[in-house]
Amino acid sequence: MSDSRRPLLELQDITKSFGGVTALRGVDFTVRPGEIHGLVGENGAGKSTLMKIIAGVHTGFSGRFLLDGREVHFRSVRDARAAGIAMVHQELSVAPDLTVAENVFLGNQPTNALGVVQWRRMAREAAEQLKNLGIDADPMSRLGDLPIGLQQLIEIARVLFSGARIIILDEPTSALSPPEVERLFSTLRKLRDQGTGIIFISHFIEDILLISDEVTVFRNGRKIMETRAAETSKAALIEAMIGKGRDALEDSYTHDITLPAPPLDKPVVVEADGLSLARNLKRVSFAVRAGEVLGIYGFMGCGQLELARILFGKLAPDTGELRVAGERNRFKSTADARRAGIAFVPESRRDMLFLQEPVYKNVSISILDRINAVLLKPARERALAKRQVEQLQIRPADVEIDLGLLSGGNQQKVALAKWLSHPPRLLVLCEPTRGMDVGAKSDVIGIVRKLRDQGIAVIVLSTEPETVLSLADRVIVLKRGEVVREFAGEAISKDRLLEAA
Amino acid sequence: MAHGETVPMPEAPPRRAGGIGPLLRSQMRNIAPFLTLIFLTAFFALASPSFATLDNVGNILTQVSVTGIIAVGLTFVILCAEIDLSIAAIANVTGIAVAFFTMQDSYVNIANLPMPGFAAILLALALCALLGAVNAFGLTVIGIPSFIMTLAMMQIAAGISAMLVRGQIAYKVPPIITTLGSSSIAGIPWIVIVAALMLLLGHLVLTYTRFGRYVYMVGGNREAAEYSGLNVKLILGSVMVISAVCSGIGGMLGVAHFGSAQQNEFDTYLLDSIAAVVVGGTSLFGGRGGIGNTIVGLFVLGVLNNGLDHVNIDSFLKILIRGLILLAALVINVYAQRLRAKAAD
Numbered sequence: 001m002s003d004s005r006r007p008l009l010e011l012q013d014i015t016k017s018f019g020g021v022t023a024l025r026g027v028d029f030t031v032r033p034g035e036i037h038g039l040v041g042e043n044g045a046g047k048s049t050l051m052k053i054i055a056g057v058h059t060g061f062s063g064r065f066l067l068d069g070r071e072v073h074f075r076s077v078r079d080a081r082a083a084g085i086a087m088v089h090q091e092l093s094v095a096p097d098l099t100v101a102e103n104v105f106l107g108n109q110p111t112n113a114l115g116v117v118q119w120r121r122m123a124r125e126a127a128e129q130l131k132n133l134g135i136d137a138d139p140m141s142r143l144g145d146l147p148i149g150l151q152q153l154i155e156i157a158r159v160l161f162s163g164a165r166i167i168i169l170d171e172p173t174s175a176l177s178p179p180e181v182e183r184l185f186s187t188l189r190k191l192r193d194q195g196t197g198i199i200f201i202s203h204f205i206e207d208i209l210l211i212s213d214e215v216t217v218f219r220n221g222r223k224i225m226e227t228r229a230a231e232t233s234k235a236a237l238i239e240a241m242i243g244k245g246r247d248a249l250e251d252s253y254t255h256d257i258t259l260p261a262p263p264l265d266k267p268v269v270v271e272a273d274g275l276s277l278a279r280n281l282k283r284v285s286f287a288v289r290a291g292e293v294l295g296i297y298g299f300m301g302c303g304q305l306e307l308a309r310i311l312f313g314k315l316a317p318d319t320g321e322l323r324v325a326g327e328r329n330r331f332k333s334t335a336d337a338r339r340a341g342i343a344f345v346p347e348s349r350r351d352m353l354f355l356q357e358p359v360y361k362n363v364s365i366s367i368l369d370r371i372n373a374v375l376l377k378p379a380r381e382r383a384l385a386k387r388q389v390e391q392l393q394i395r396p397a398d399v400e401i402d403l404g405l406l407s408g409g410n411q412q413k414v415a416l417a418k419w420l421s422h423p424p425r426l427l428v429l430c431e432p433t434r435g436m437d438v439g440a441k442s443d444v445i446g447i448v449r450k451l452r453d454q455g456i457a458v459i460v461l462s463t464e465p466e467t468v469l470s471l472a473d474r475v476i477v478l479k480r481g482e483v484v485r486e487f488a489g490e491a492i493s494k495d496r497l498l499e500a501a
Numbered sequence: 502m503a504h505g506e507t508v509p510m511p512e513a514p515p516r517r518a519g520g521i522g523p524l525l526r527s528q529m530r531n532i533a534p535f536l537t538l539i540f541l542t543a544f545f546a547l548a549s550p551s552f553a554t555l556d557n558v559g560n561i562l563t564q565v566s567v568t569g570i571i572a573v574g575l576t577f578v579i580l581c582a583e584i585d586l587s588i589a590a591i592a593n594v595t596g597i598a599v600a601f602f603t604m605q606d607s608y609v610n611i612a613n614l615p616m617p618g619f620a621a622i623l624l625a626l627a628l629c630a631l632l633g634a635v636n637a638f639g640l641t642v643i644g645i646p647s648f649i650m651t652l653a654m655m656q657i658a659a660g661i662s663a664m665l666v667r668g669q670i671a672y673k674v675p676p677i678i679t680t681l682g683s684s685s686i687a688g689i690p691w692i693v694i695v696a697a698l699m700l701l702l703g704h705l706v707l708t709y710t711r712f713g714r715y716v717y718m719v720g721g722n723r724e725a726a727e728y729s730g731l732n733v734k735l736i737l738g739s740v741m742v743i744s745a746v747c748s749g750i751g752g753m754l755g756v757a758h759f760g761s762a763q764q765n766e767f768d769t770y771l772l773d774s775i776a777a778v779v780v781g782g783t784s785l786f787g788g789r790g791g792i793g794n795t796i797v798g799l800f801v802l803g804v805l806n807n808g809l810d811h812v813n814i815d816s817f818l819k820i821l822i823r824g825l826i827l828l829a830a831l832v833i834n835v836y837a838q839r840l841r842a843k844a845a846d
Contacts, residue, residue, distance in 0.1 A: 314727065338730025345728075352728040354721045356788070365718055366729045368711050375709055418729065 006069060008033045008197040009054065009085075009166055014063035016049055023049040024061070025221045031166060031197040036188060038212030038229060039201045040237055043464060045218040047201055051168050054199075055087040056080030086164035090171045090300065094155050096144030101126035103143050104158050129161045130154070132190075134183035147279055149176045156184065160191060167191070168199045173207055174301030177279070177480070185211050203299040203501070205234045219243055238495045260473050261489040266290040267325070269457035270311070270342070270426045274320035280306040282481045283320065288426065293448065293458040295472025297465060298501055303481040304430070304461040305347070311428050311459065312344035313337035325425065338366060341425035345415050345432065352415055355404035359394070359414060360385035362403050366418045388417035392447060409440025416447055426457045433467050445470055465494045477501050530782035530789060530837035534797045534830070537780075541801060545808030552811045559690070565803035566696040567592075567755040569796075571774045573703040574747030576795045577740040579778050580707070581720045582787025583647040585744045587636060589771035590658035591629050592752030593764070597662045599625035599678060599753045600671035600762035611669050618675030626749055632658055633745025637738030647741070655771075662764055670763040674756055682757020692754050699747065704792035716740060720787025777802050780830040782837065789837075801826075 009031040016024040024046045031037050041047045052058045053065070056074035065072055067083055074080045094103050101119075102109070104126040109117045126139040135153055143151055156172055169188075173181045188198055188211060202208050208215060212229040217240040225240045271287040280303045288294040298304055309315040310322070313331025322329050324340045331337045337344070343366070346352050354362050360378075363385040364371065371380050385399040392413045394406070403414060412432070419427060432448065433441045448471055452458055460471045468475055475492060477485040477500045485500035546553040571588050578585045601613045602621035616624075632654060639650040674682070681691045707713035715736050719726045727733050751770075756762040781798025783790025805826060809819045 312728070312730075333732050333734065334727050334730050335732035335735070344730070351724045354718060354725055356721060357718070361714070361718075365714075365726075365731070368714060372711055374711060376711060376714060 005032050005034070007031065007066070008068065010064075010066040010069075011050070011054070012064040012066070014050065014053065014061055014065075016053065016058060016061040023221050024053075027063075027218075027221075027223050029216065029223065031199060033165075033195045033197055034192050035214055036192050036198045036200055036212050038208035038215040039199060039218065040203075040205065040208055040215065041218030041241055045241070046221040047218050048170065049221075050218075051087065051170060051199065051201065054080070054166070055085055055168060081164075084163070084165035085168070086159045086162050086166070087168040088156050088159045088170060088172055090174075092148070092151060092155060094143055094151055096142070096151075098143060099140050100130070100137050100143050100146070100154060101139035103154055104129060104139070104161070106158060108162075130157055133157050133160070133187045149180055149279055152176060153180060153184065160187060164196070166197045166199070168201070170201045171203065171300065172200070173202060173204060174299060174480075181207065205237050205498075208237070209234065217241055234499065235495075238498050242494050242498070257469055257493065258491050259475070259487060259489055262474055263289050263291055266292065266455075269325060270459075271323040271326075272307075272311075272320070273323065275307065275310060275317045275322070276319045277303075277306050277310065277315065277317050277481075280481050281310075281317070284478070284481070284483055285320075286476055286483065286486075288457045288459055290425075290457050291452055291455045293452050293460060293471050293473045295468035295475040296459060296461045296478060297468045297475055297497055298463065298478035300463050301480075302463075302478040302501075304463070304478060307478070308344070308346070308428055308430050308459075308461050311337070311426075312342055343419035343424035343427045345412075345419075345427075345429045347430035347434065349408070349411050349415055352418075353403055353411055356402055358400050359389065359403050359406070360399035362414050363388055363399070363417050363421070367422050370422050384421045385417075388421055392417055392420075393443065407440075409436045409443070412436060412440065412444060413447070416444070420451070423451070423454060423456055426459065427451060428459045428461070430461045431463070431467065432460060432471070434462075434464065465497045468497065469494060529840055530784065530834065531794065533833045533837070534780055534782045534794065534801060537826075537830075538797055538801045538804065541804045541808065545804065545811060549808070549811035552808055557807065557811075559688075559693075561800070561803040561807045562693045563690050564807060565777075565799045566690070566692040567751050567758065568770055568773045568777055568802070569696040569799050570699050570751035570754065571748050571770055572777045572795050572799060573699050573792065574740075574744030575774050575778050576703060576783060576790070576792055577707070577716055578647070578744045579775075579783050579785065580716050580787055580790060581737055581740050582723070582785075583640070583737065583740070584775075585636065585647065585651045585741065586771065587632070587651040587654035587658055588744060588748040588774055589767040589769075590655040590662070591632050591745050591748040592755060592770060593767040594632070594658040594662045594665070594752070595625050595629040595749035596674075596752035596756030596766070597665050597671070597762045597764075598628050600674050600756060601665045603671075603673045603675055605671050605673050609669060609671055609673075611666060611671055613671070618677060621675050622678065622753070625753060626746065628661075629745045629749025629752070630742055633742035634738075636745065637741040640741060641734035641738045659764075666762065666764060668764070670761050672761055674753065674762070678753050678757045680757075682754040683760065692758055695750075695754060699750070700792055700796060703747075707791055712736070712739070717788055720784075720789075722788070773802060776827050776830070779834055780827065782834065784837070785831075785834055798830075801830075 007030045011027065011029040014024050014027045027050060029050060039047050049058065053061055056077045056079050059075055072083065095106065101123045105122055110121050111117055123139040130137055133153065135150065135157065137146060137150060137154065143154065156169065159167055172184065176184065192198060200208065200211055209229055215227055215229050215232060215237065216223060217225040217237060219241060266289040268287045269290050273285050275281055275284045284307060286294065296304055296307065306315060310317050313334045313336050329340055360382050364381040371377055382399055389397050389399055394410050394413050403411060406414065433444050436444065448458055460468060462468050469492065475487040476483050477497065479501055551557065571592055575585055575588055599621050601611065602616050602624050604615035605611060605613055636651055636654050639645040640647050681695055684691055707716060715731055719731065719733055719736050723733060752767060755767060759766065777798040778795050779785060780801050781790065781794035783794045805823065809822065
């Protein structure tokens with residue numbers, strides 16, 4: 001039925017490259033009025049690139065971009081907005097210090113003839129609009145005081161009520177609770193029935209199937225499949241996403257990997273018991289034993305980042321406790337966690353390295369108090385750093401140069417090297433191989449395996465299934481802050497992992 | 502103060518920064534203040550015959566001593582990318598406190614609490630350490646930005662000073678303070694020796710101790726320091742206390758040097774101390790610089806202040822000239838940071 005209507009938006013044969021990397025190859029994409037179009041694909045499949053082209057963020061590409069049947073050339077986000085295209089980005093972009101009403105009207109507050117903001121009118125209209133979305137928030141309260149999920153709904157509300165004809169939602173549900181998701185969906189359906197075209201991107205396949213009329217699957221910059229949502233299934237979509245079958249690109253990941261039996265004879269190094277944190281984590285419990293790599297997998301916003309920071313004493317849980325070697329621990333600082341034998345590598349290298357300091361100072365910083373009490377011993381520092389640089393094959397093998405001169409992969413090795421000259425009890429790694437080339441990746445995997453074999457407990461947190469599958473001996477899956485599945489001593493594969501999340 | 506976003510590193514084959522160009526650029530923060538110092542010295546030596554004399558060198562050294570003692574602690578603070586605006590007020594209140602606990606002559610109309618000299622000194626030191634600890638508490642535990650926290654402390658310390666002296670002037674301080682502040686040994690003023698020793702001590706701590714390394718690392722990348730398992734709050738708190746204690750010592754010796762303890766006596770030292778550290782080339786963004794830079798900065802300011810008195814210039818114009826020199830130093834400071842970030846790219 002929708003096919004009879006003229007497309008609102010039509011992209012034909014879109015190709016986009018960044019430097020030498022082709023992000024999109026000859027993609028066709030159509031949105032009709034009154035349609036919710038679901039979009040799925042792995043990280044890097046090209047979804048975001050396509051959306052950024054539609055929203056006017058990326059302006060250089062080849063192919064035709066038609067709006068209401070006429071070709072358009074956006075020069076900026078402003079042009080796209082003027083044409084009635086609005087996007088809710090994955091990261092919150094609200095102004096936490098402004099009121100709820102100001103955020104709803106950000107950039108177009110109602111004013112009188114003199115240009116003075118009409119506060120009362122703004123508050124009243126904001127409250128009405130939010131009520132339509134089922135949001136019960138005082139329009140004059142400070143946005144930053146509200147829970148994250150509510151903030152996200154208000155950001156979505158801003159876009160939904162901006163009068164846009166085409167709305168792009170990138171992972172809008174990752175921080176929302178089930179009733180909030182339901183409210184969002186009913187609003188989206190209302191807008192759809194009024195003729196708005198909606199593009200809905202999500203990793204949550206159930207959500208996609210529930211809300212979409214049409215679903216498109218992307219893989220490696222290509223459109224793989226387009227189908228009616230009613231005519232497909234979760235399994236079929238996952239298969240299309242990861243390319244099971246003949247055209248499998250990385251077939252090791254689609255075949256089953258059999259996880260080893262947990263080393264029950266080894267002591268438990270760290271045990272989490274009912275960790276909860278605001279809306280991010282709900283009673284998360286797990287234990288990790290010496291000589292074991294525990295993978296924690298989940299989509300962006302599932303609570304991994306917070307969990308990792310609790311393990312390293314950067315965040316304190318609201319309830320629940322952490323036991324290190326059987327002893328209850330409440331870390332007051334990251335220094336406490338370090339002294340308890342926990343090592344941490346965050347997802348962003350820049351957050352843990354000193355790019356303007358020489359390599360040896362980067363390697364020694366976490367163990368300085370073991371090298372010396374008061375006075376520095378630079379000769380010992382250098383010797384230690386040299387040994388690490390040789391063992392991890394960091395290139396160039398020079399401990400005096402500034403770290404910023406090393407490549408990304410080598411910087412990541414230095415981030416590991418920091419913790420290795422005095423091995424920790426537990427090593428917490430966030431996204432250890434993200435953005436690395438194949439060689440550096442396999443080096444890092446080798447290092448982690450070796451550490452495990454030396455009896456160190458390792459926790460790997462990642463949003464990339466490949467990372468978890470290539471490293472972990474046991475996997476738990478986090479979904480919206482809860483442990484929903486554990487894989488231990490059984491067969492595991494990428495589609496099963498995605499299915500569980 | 503926030504860290505500037507660093508430029509993303511290309512995955513190009515790593516190379517060594519070589520050649521004289523990159524070296525000069527990366528060393529700009531050390532070279533520029535030194536050239537300024539040489540230029541100013543040469544200028545005043547040519548402009549005035551009375552400038553380049555041994556006596557005058559002694560004058561300059563004495564004139565920068567109190568600033569130098571205060572600037573030692575401030576260097577630690579600025580290396581951590583924080584600021585301390587309460588240094589002059591803490592110097593003032595500590596100087597007043599040590600006089601308050603000393604027996605004054607009968608004509609001094611202050612309701613003071615005389616006690617033995619060592620006790621007066623210990624109490625005064627305890628006071629400045631306590632005020633520094635309050636700064637540390639506000640900054641690290643409550644989370645007040647140091648700029649605002651120490652602004653409040655500036656008022657608090659001034660208030661305590663006012664309560665202690667109530668508009669009066671005290672003159673007597675314990676004998677050892679009098680000696681260190683106002684007499685000489687073998688022709689060298691004790692206050693210059695004390696300043697030199699404190700600068701040396703500060704340099705040794707920053708360069709050769711674990712704590713000093715932590716100060717640089719926290720200033721270089723606070724997030725990374727925390728993820729490396731350093732107790733960032735403890736380090737930040739410590740530098741605030743160090744800054745207050747250095748200010749206190751400067752204040753006590755300053756009172757002996759001036760011969761009196763009164764309200765608002767140290768007001769000009771706030772700007773002078775900050776200027777000395779920054780003009781010397783210590784980065785306002787933290788992590789770069791050190792006591793060596795502070796020493797050069799002290800001399801730049803000392804030569805400038807002293808030299809302007811030797812040449813025939815409208816005394817009102819002097820203030821403007823000082824302001825312009827400070828501005829130039831700030832421009833170099835910020836540029837040096839950018840050049841270095843580029844050199845690392």
